[in-house]
Amino acid sequence: MARPYDVYEARCPTRMVLDRIADKWAVLILDRLRAGPVRFNHLRRDINGISQKVLSQTLKRLERDGLVSRAVFPTVPVTVEYTLTPLGHTLTDTVAAIAHWAERNMDAVLKAQAAYDARAGAG
Amino acid sequence: MARPYDVYEARCPTRMVLDRIADKWAVLILDRLRAGPVRFNHLRRDINGISQKVLSQTLKRLERDGLVSRAVFPTVPVTVEYTLTPLGHTLTDTVAAIAHWAERNMDAVLKAQAAYDARAGAG
DNA sequence: CCGTATCCGCGAGGATACTG
DNA sequence: CAGTATCCTCGCGGATACGG
Numbered sequence: 001m002a003r004p005y006d007v008y009e010a011r012c013p014t015r016m017v018l019d020r021i022a023d024k025w026a027v028l029i030l031d032r033l034r035a036g037p038v039r040f041n042h043l044r045r046d047i048n049g050i051s052q053k054v055l056s057q058t059l060k061r062l063e064r065d066g067l068v069s070r071a072v073f074p075t076v077p078v079t080v081e082y083t084l085t086p087l088g089h090t091l092t093d094t095v096a097a098i099a100h101w102a103e104r105n106m107d108a109v110l111k112a113q114a115a116y117d118a119r120a121g122a123g
Numbered sequence: 124m125a126r127p128y129d130v131y132e133a134r135c136p137t138r139m140v141l142d143r144i145a146d147k148w149a150v151l152i153l154d155r156l157r158a159g160p161v162r163f164n165h166l167r168r169d170i171n172g173i174s175q176k177v178l179s180q181t182l183k184r185l186e187r188d189g190l191v192s193r194a195v196f197p198t199v200p201v202t203v204e205y206t207l208t209p210l211g212h213t214l215t216d217t218v219a220a221i222a223h224w225a226e227r228n229m230d231a232v233l234k235a236q237a238a239y240d241a242r243a244g245a246g
Numbered sequence: 247c248c249g250t251a252t253c254c255g256c257g258a259g260g261a262t263a264c265t266g
Numbered sequence: 267c268a269g270t271a272t273c274c275t276c277g278c279g280g281a282t283a284c285g286g
Contacts (some may be wrong), residue, residue, distance in 0.1 A: 017225040066231060080228075096143060109188050164268070202268090
């Protein structure tokens with residue numbers, strides 16, 4: 001609106017948001033939710049290597065930021081589904097692009113690292 | 124490319140790359156370099172709040188990953204310019220989109236947080 | 247099944263001082 | 267100007283155990 005947010009300002013609230021969404025786990029979670037609702041333990045299995053605590057924390061923050069919604073179904077045992085909100089959907093394409101960039105350009109990065117290390121090592 | 128990289132695998136090298144580029148400071152640096160070469164202390168001033176150490180570290184990693192190149196000019200005192208590589212350019216649009224998403228949707232996020240906190244506090 | 251609670255190591259990253 | 271070196275804090279995130 002009238003107030004221009006500037007992510008380059010140290011005290012701008014956008015910095016908090018940037019810190020949340022520019023996060024490895026958040027990126028993977030948001031990307032994983034693109035296809036539809038996913039249950040907690042399903043996410044846990046899919047995102048190989050994430051701990052229960054960190055998954056829980058990250059989901060809670062994403063929910064608080066309005067990117068993800070949490071639905072509890074009173075089955076026995078209880079079922080919980082996480083779904084992208086409309087706001088979340090506006091972000092996932094961007095976030096998914098980052099994850100996929102890593103996959104597509106992995107070889108180039110590895111090559112660059114090898115060249116850099118060779119230069120540093122040899123002189 | 125016989126080998127398919129999968130960012131959901133814990134031991135996939137793409138995880139390292141994702142960890143690097145899904146980083147607040149890296150995002151800001153890459154976005155800042157879009158317009159052209161920038162000197163070290165200029166970056167330091169522009170990216171409000173970043174420390175000298177972290178800027179140096181992040182730039183070195185980005186250089187190692189082949190996203191940024193470093194050019195030294197033998198002036199007195201010495202001048203150092205950081206520039207995006209072609210590989211870096213393939214990433215900046217995506218990365219910039221994240222930073223700008225934060226600015227554009229800040230109000231929505233703040234509103235969601237307020238609603239969440241009200242719910243959590245009241246009942 | 248879906249979490250919360252607790253302990254704790256480790257490394258990111260800020261502050262400060264110094265060098266080429 | 268463009269860093270490196272050092273110290274120190276703080277909280278991320280893994281491991282484990284337990285509750286709803």
